[in-house]
Amino acid sequence: MENFERHDFVVEDRDTGERIDKFLAQQDEDWSRTRVQQWIKEKRVTVNSMAIKGNYRVAEHDEITIRIPPPRELNVEPEKMDLDIVYEDGDVIVVNKPRGLVVHPAPGHYSGTLVNGLLYHCRDLSGINGVLRPGIVHRIDKDTSGLLMVAKNDMAHESLASQLKEHTVTRIYTALVHGVISHDRGKVDAPIGRDPKNRQQMAVVFKNSKPAVTHFVVKERFKDYTLIDLKLETGRTHQIRVHMKYIGHPVAGDPKYGPKNSLPIQGQALHAGVLGFRHPRTDQYLEFDAPLPEDMASILTRLRTE
Numbered sequence: 001m002e003n004f005e006r007h008d009f010v011v012e013d014r015d016t017g018e019r020i021d022k023f024l025a026q027q028d029e030d031w032s033r034t035r036v037q038q039w040i041k042e043k044r045v046t047v048n049s050m051a052i053k054g055n056y057r058v059a060e061h062d063e064i065t066i067r068i069p070p071p072r073e074l075n076v077e078p079e080k081m082d083l084d085i086v087y088e089d090g091d092v093i094v095v096n097k098p099r100g101l102v103v104h105p106a107p108g109h110y111s112g113t114l115v116n117g118l119l120y121h122c123r124d125l126s127g128i129n130g131v132l133r134p135g136i137v138h139r140i141d142k143d144t145s146g147l148l149m150v151a152k153n154d155m156a157h158e159s160l161a162s163q164l165k166e167h168t169v170t171r172i173y174t175a176l177v178h179g180v181i182s183h184d185r186g187k188v189d190a191p192i193g194r195d196p197k198n199r200q201q202m203a204v205v206f207k208n209s210k211p212a213v214t215h216f217v218v219k220e221r222f223k224d225y226t227l228i229d230l231k232l233e234t235g236r237t238h239q240i241r242v243h244m245k246y247i248g249h250p251v252a253g254d255p256k257y258g259p260k261n262s263l264p265i266q267g268q269a270l271h272a273g274v275l276g277f278r279h280p281r282t283d284q285y286l287e288f289d290a291p292l293p294e295d296m297a298s299i300l301t302r303l304r305t306e
Contacts, residue, residue, distance in 0.1 A: 004044075004067040011062040014196075020045070020056045024066060026199030039066060076105050076134070081117030086288050091156040091281050092149060093118065093135075096290040099145040099267050104136050118150060125150065126157035137161050138235065143255070143267025145293045146173070147275035159280030164235060170276030170287060173230045173240055174219070176269035176299065177249040178258065181218055181226040188214045188243040192236040201256060202238045204246045212236045214243045222303040225252060229273075240270060252299075265295045 007027070015023055021036040024045070036045070043051045044067045047058070058064070084096040097103070097114055104115045115134060118125060125135030135150040137160045149169075151157035163169045193209030195201040213233035220227040226249065230240050241257045244250050250258035254268035263269065276287035292300070 004069055007066045007068070009064045009066075011058045011060055011064065012196075013060045015058055016060045017057050019054075020047070020052060020058055020064070021054055023058050024064070027194065028199075036066075039068065042069075044068065076110060076115060076119065078120035078123070079111060079116040080120050081114075083114075083117050083121055084290075085121070086147065086290060087286070088122075091152050092160070092279065093122065093152065094275060094288050095148050095150060097140060097145060097148050097272075099143050099265075099293060099295070102142045103139045103148065114148070122152065124152050126152060126154045138164055140272050141238065141241075141268075141270075144173075144270045144272060145290075145296075146270075146272025147288055147290050148272070149275060149277060151280075156280040160277060163277050167233055168278070170274060171232045171235075171272065172274035173232070174271045174273045174292060174296075175228055175230060175240060175244065176252040176296065177226050177228060177244050178224070178252055179226065179249045180221050180224070181228065181249060183218070185215070185217045186247075188212075188216070188247060190243060190246055192239060192242055202236070202242050204242060210234075210236055212239050212243065214240060220300075223306055225303060227300065241268060263299055265299060269296050269299065271296060 009027060021033045021040065024036045025031050025033045037054050039045050040052065040054045045052065046065050047056065047062050085093060086096050087094040095114065102113045105113050115136065118135060127134055135152065135157070137149055137151055137157060140146055140148055149160055151160055190204040190212060191206060191209035192202050192212040193205040195203035196205065211234060215231045215233065216228045218226055218228050232239060241251050241254055245257040252258065252269040253261045253263050253265040255261065271292055273292070274287065274289045276285060278285050
């Protein structure tokens with residue numbers, strides 16, 4: 001039997017009349033209408049248990065099931081890259097990812113990623129996440145900089161993934177956010193799911209969502225911004241960016257969740273500066289830190305003089 005990935009959706013009133021390819025493409029940022037149309041042709045999409053055509057328009061209460069085939073075995077080529085390796089042994093690599101670098105290949109984008117560089121660097125990465133994401137235990141967004149742990153073998157991958165699931169990994173981020181936060185520390189406990197108004201984004205929603213908790217501590221205040229450290233209790237997609245927008249202090253420079261960028265930075269001013277975990281083989285606790293990237297540091301220097 002084919003090992004497919006199943007997704008189920010129930011159409012709400014606001015989506016009535018939408019073409020099914022457009023509706024499904026809005027459910028996941030990695031799905032294009034072209035890919036959805038191909039799945040429809042392959043009869044991988046059913047509505048109320050019936051195969052449909054690509055021009056079908058959804059109706060309220062339609063029950064849609066999509067069965068996505070496993071990725072084809074593609075060769076992800078090693079590419080020489082100037083990586084900032086913070087730590088490495090026979091089981092684990094900790095790398096400081098620069099802003100602008102995509103973590104792993106995706107359909108239609110198979111080169112120039114951190115995985116391509118890692119494959120050139122060491123060749124031996126765990127295979128648990130398949131050919132497109134070898135060794136990748138967790139991700140940070142393309143335009144977020146900072147520390148990432150990568151597994152060199154399946155034993156290490158299983159251990160690190162388990163620690164993430166059990167919330168025992170230390171992950172501390174530094175962010176510059178809009179506005180002046182008056183209190184010195186805070187906790188955002190608000191569930192995150194797809195934004196029903198914009199399926200390409202995440203949002204705090206109370207239906208079809210997952211629990212999400214972020215703690216923050218104020219480090220420095222400026223005229224129009226606040227520098228904070230944030231600690232993740234959960235690891236939802238875009239969690240920090242969504243939570244900070246939710247409390248009225250979006251991350252500076254964030255092209256998706258913040259106001260128009262007026263700072264000299266490409267992407268959000270968010271840096272994964274501290275990463276700690278138990279070594280999968282020795283069980284020794286390891287913790288690493290990476291300094292702020294140059295663009296964030298120069299912005300802070302400027303703000304301190306204003």
